[in-house]
Structure formats: structure tokens, C-alpha cells
Amino acid sequence: MANTPDKQEHYARLAEVLGRHELPEGWTLVGSSAYARVAADESTGVFYKEFLPRSPLERIKALVRGSRATRAREQNEALRDAGFQTPVNLAWGSLPGGREYLFSSAVPGTGVTSWLREELVSREGESLALRRQLLRQLGDFIGRMHAAGFTHGDLRTSNVLAERDGDNFQFYLIDNERNRRSTPAAGREVLRNLMQLNMLRPDDLSHRDRMRFFQCWRRQMSHLNEAEAKLLARESYRWAHRRLRRKGLV
Known part of the structure; x- marks a missing residue:
């Protein structure tokens, strides 16, 4: 236009x-x-x-x-x-x-939250394969964003839209008003983003689901050593779990 x-x-x-x-x-x-x-x-x-x-x-x-x-x-x-x-x-x-x-x-696609709760609910067959592919490619995408120095101001899964293209997914970021960029991306803000993505109930996202995402995210963040990566994984999950518990969701 x-x-x-x-x-x-x-x-x-x-x-x-x-x-x-x-x-x-x-x-x-x-x-x-x-x-x-x-x-x-x-x-x-x-x-x-x-x-x-x-x-x-x-x-x-x-x-x-x-x-x-x-x-x-x-x-x-x-x-x-x-x-x-x-x-x-x-x-x-x-x-x-x-x-x-x-x-x-407008951008195409459906929020990742909806993909996990409505589109790819079945844990078998094609639905399971696509669910795993979605999480792996989401990990790659968020990892590339963080590696480029960006952190999102509100990285809930509904603010990442996914469009399916065969067996692959294209991602779009919305509500970018509070984003920040630095080189490298600020550690506290990266941690916050990972926590925000973890704010899903256990029936939405299993431990294995979370690890599939994180392993692909980690491959994009080559400047982190193993101790730093493990710390981010552990603390982001704990932070999210505390918030979910306060909300009565776990």
C-alpha cells in the first residue's frame, strides 16, 4: 500500500x-x-x-x-x-x-498460544510432528532475535504469530513498542523474555516441549557458555513457575 x-x-x-x-x-x-x-x-x-x-x-x-x-x-x-x-x-x-x-x-498467522492450545493439541501423528517443529523453529527464531541484540517488551506467546508453510513455520512479532536493542542483548531482558515464553500451563507445554525450544534457542546464542545457558534455562522456568503458581495455574 x-x-x-x-x-x-x-x-x-x-x-x-x-x-x-x-x-x-x-x-x-x-x-x-x-x-x-x-x-x-x-x-x-x-x-x-x-x-x-x-x-x-x-x-x-x-x-x-x-x-x-x-x-x-x-x-x-x-x-x-x-x-x-x-x-x-x-x-x-x-x-x-x-x-x-x-x-x-495486519500480519498473517495465528498466535503461538492458539497453535499450542487449539491447532496442535493432539500428541500423536502429524499434529505431534508439527507441534515439535513449531517449537524447534520458534526456538531458532527467538534465538536469532536475541543474538541480533533485540529483546521484546512483552514476549508472551500470543505476541508471536506463526504461519504454517507446509512443514515449516514463519513467525511475525507484534506489540513491539517496548522492545530494546543492545550488543549483546541485555541479560536480564533475555531472561525476562524466556520467562514470558514459559508462562504456559504444564498441559500446554511439557518439560520436553520446553527443552526442544530451549535447545534450538541455545544454538543461536553462541556467545553464551554452557553455565550461562543452563542458568538462563533454570531461572526463566523458575520465575515463570512462581508467577503461574501465584495465579493459581499450577
């Missing part, structure tokens, strides 16, 4: 309508956090995200590190420049009351 002046004007008019909490024909609301409002037009594959101020200090913080909308755009572009699939930024701007908006393209 070309980023022409006419398109920019079209999106600006759409943002005015959506910013008044009205839904143009064909648009529907999508579940989001308390600090955002998200809508989608399935016919065109376009998403609208409105960033709602979290506190009166947000504008001051934005002067130092950029607004949430700016960070979302920049992180999408940084990942794409490094060869990772993310939504394409289409248009952005400001709304009354300190709000900002971002239009972006």
Missing part, C-alpha cells in the same frame, strides 16, 4: 473518526490494554492503534525517549531492517488530549 499524500490524508480523516470513538463501516474493536484502543478493518488488513496517556508525566518522558507511538514505529522498522517480520507502518499522527495513533498492516 503506497504511502502517498492521498493515503496519508485518508488515514488522517480515519483517525479523526476513530479518535472520536466512532467506528467507520467495516471497522471493529480489538481487545487491547487499558492504555490503548485498537480497531481493525479486516477487508483491507489495516490496524489502528490509539495510544492513551498513562499518566501526566508521559509527555515529559516522551521528550527524552520518544513517545510510545514513536517507539512502536521505530522498533517495527528496526526489526524489519534486521530481517524479522513485523507489521508495516502506514501512517501516524496526533489527536486531541495528548493521544497519538498509528496505522499498520
